[in-house]
Amino acid sequence: MPDHDSTALLSRQTKRRRVDIGVKRTVGTASAFFAKARATFFSTMNPQGSEQDVEYSVVQHADGEKSNVLRKLLKRANSYEDAMMPFPGATIISQLLKNNMNKNGGTEPSFQASGLSSTGSEVHQEDICSNSSRDSPPECLSPFGRPTMSQFDMDRLCDEHLRAKRARVENIIRGMSHSPSVALRGNENEREMAPQSVSPRESYRENKRKQKLPQQQQQSFQQLVSARKEQKREERRQLKQQLEDMQKQLRQLQEKFYQIYDSTDSENDEDGNLSEDSMRSEILDARAQDSVGRSDNEMCELDPGQFIDRARALIREQEMAENKPKREGNNKERDHGPNSLQPEGKHLAETLKQELNTAMSQVVDTVVKVFSAKPSRQLPQVFPPLQIPQARFAVNGENHNFHTANQRLQCFGDVIIPNPLDTFGNVQMPSSTDQTEALPLVVRKNSSDQSASGPPTGGHHQPLHQSPLSTTGFTTSTFRHPFPLPLMAYPFQSPLGAPSGSFSGKDRTSPESLDLTRETTSLRTKMSSHHLGHHPCSPVHAPSTAEGLSLSLIKSECGDLQDMSEISPYSGSAMQEGLSPNHLKKAKLMFFYTRYPSSNMLKTYFSDVKFNRCITSQLIKWFSNFREFYYIQMEKYARQAINDGVTSTEELSITRDCELYRALNMHYNKANDFEVPERFLEVAQITLREFFNAIIAGKDVDPSWKKAIYKVICKLDSEVPEIFKSPNCLQELLHE
DNA sequence: ACTAGTCCTG
C-alpha cells in the first residue's frame, strides 16, 4: 500500500481520535468542571480551606460574629473536604464511608489514595468510562448519575483496573501478548501505558498480535481476573450496605440542619437571605413529621460519635419543637448553639452547604419558572409563574423531587451552580425522566410565546433550538452541555447576565412578572457573586474554564458588554430587545421592496426594537438569507429555462402565476396575506434574466460570477412604504 | 479591528 494511503489513513485516524478525545474531553472536562465547581463551592463554604484559596464565604452575609461561629464549625469539616475534593463524586457520603471502612478494617488501603489529584480524577473517570461503561457514559459521567455507591465502586474498580493494567504491561514486557478483551481498546491502552509508544503503525501491528495470543496467557490472566472479581464483588457488597447506612444518616442530618437552620436564620433574614423563608416553611412542615418518627430506628446504625451528635440534635430538636413553633426566639439555641455545637459542626456544615445549595437551586429554579411562565400564554398551566414549593427539597424521601429541581437548574446552571447536592449521593438515579422535566422549562421559555403576539424574548431562537433541545439536549445526562446558556442568548441580555434579561419587553403586559424577575435577579446576583466569584455577569467564565464551548456564540450574540449597558436603561421601556416572528414576517415583506437594506434603514423600520449589535446583525443576516434564497431560486429557474430550451430573455417573464413567483411568495409571504408589489415582479424578472444571460454566457464558471448580478440587483431596491415603519404595520398591512 | 456580506452547513 502506498505510503500516501497510509498517511491519509493515519490522518483520518488522528482526526477521529481527536474527535474522540474531544468527546471525552467534553466528558472529562465536564467532570473536571464539576470538580472545580464543587471545589469552589466547598471553598466557599470553607474560607479557611487548606487547599482552596478562594476567599469567598457564603456566611459573609451573616454578621461577623455569626460568621465566625460558622467558620469555626465549618472548619471542622475541612478535613473531610481535603481528601475528597478532587474526585467529583467523592463526597460526604464517600467520606463517611471511608470512615466506616477504616472502622471496619478497610480492605482497600489504596482506596484512600485514589483520586487525590484532580488530574487523577479525570484519568480515573476516563478509565472507568473506557473500560466499564463505554456505551453508557451517563454512568460514569454524571456525578449524581449513579448513587455515590457506584462512584465509590468505580473508584475501587479503577484501582483494580490499574493494577490489572500494570500486570498486563509486565506481561507485555515479558514478550507476552494481551488478552483479546483488552485489545478492544488497544490503542487507548497503549496510549495510556506507553505514551511515547511507537508509531501508529506499530500499534496497529501490536493490535494484530493481540488478536492471537497464546491461550495459556489468556487462562492465567483470566484466572487472575476472576479472582479479583470475586474480591471486588465482596467488597462491593459491603460498600453498598455501608452506603445505604450512610444515606440514611445523611437524611437525618439534613433534617437536623433544617431545624438548626431555621432557628439560626431568623438573623440572616436581615440581609435578605434569598428565598429561604419561603422554602423553609414548607420544608418545616414536611420535616416535622418525618423527624419525629424517623430517627429512632437508625440510631443504632450510627457511629458512636455520630450517635452522640445525633442524640444531642434530637434533644435540641425536641426542645425546639416545644419551645418555638416556627422561628420565634429560640435564642438559646442560637446563642450558644454554634459554639457549643462543636461536635455537630460537621453536620451543620454539611447541612448548611446543602441548604445553601438548595436555596440557590431554588432561586435559579424560580428564575427559570418565571421565564417559562411569563411568555407562556399558551402553556401557563404547566408552570405557574412562581410555584417553587413543590420542587422544594423534601428532606425525607422526597429527594427525588429535589433532585429533579436541581437538575433542572443545571440545565442552564451547570456553569453557574455547583451542585454539591449530587455529592450527597442521592439514592435515586437521575433517570432520563428527571431530565426531561427540565426540557419544558428551557423549551417553553423559548417556544412559548412568539407565535401569538411576538413577545420580546428573543423569539428568533425558538424554532431552532426547540427541537434539538427537546429531543436530545437534556434528555440524558450524557449531554451535560457545559454551556446550555446560549439557548437563552437573548433573554439573557440583561445587564446582570442573569436569566432575567428578557423581561423588559414583556413587563409592559405583566408587571408582576417583572417584579418577580427583578427579585430573582437580585437573588441570583447574590448567588452568583458568591459562587461565580467575580464574574456574576459572565456566564462565559465558567464554561470557558471547562471548555471553550460556545464561547464564540456567546461572545458574538450577547456577550457584548457595550450592548448590555445599552440595554439596561431601556429595560422596562417599550423597546423590544429581541426580534419576534412578527419582525421576521415584516422583514420578509420588506424584502419585496428592498433586497439590500442598510442597517440604518433597518433601524428606522424596526423602531420598536432596541437595536444592538446582535439585533442589527441578525436583521442583516435575515436579509442575507432572504437574498440567498432569492438568488438560488433565480438561478434554479434560469437554468431550468435554459434546459427547457429557452434561448432569449424575452421569453422569460415573471407573472403572479408562474412557478418562480409562487416559490418566492411562499417563502416571503407564506400566508399570502400581503399583496406583492408589482415592482418586485419586475425586479425578479430582471434578476432572472441576469442569471439567464450569465449562464448562457458561461460566466458561471467563475466562482464569483454571481457578484456581478448582485451588483445589478442591489440597485433595484425601491422605497419601503412608510407604513412599514409603524410597529403595528403588520396588523395594518394585513388587515387592509 | 470591525462590519457587511457570502457561502456552506445543519
Added chain:
DNA sequence: CAGGACTAGT
C-alpha cells in the same frame, strides 16, 4: 433560519 468560516471593504 442560524452558525460559522471566510472575504472584502473601511
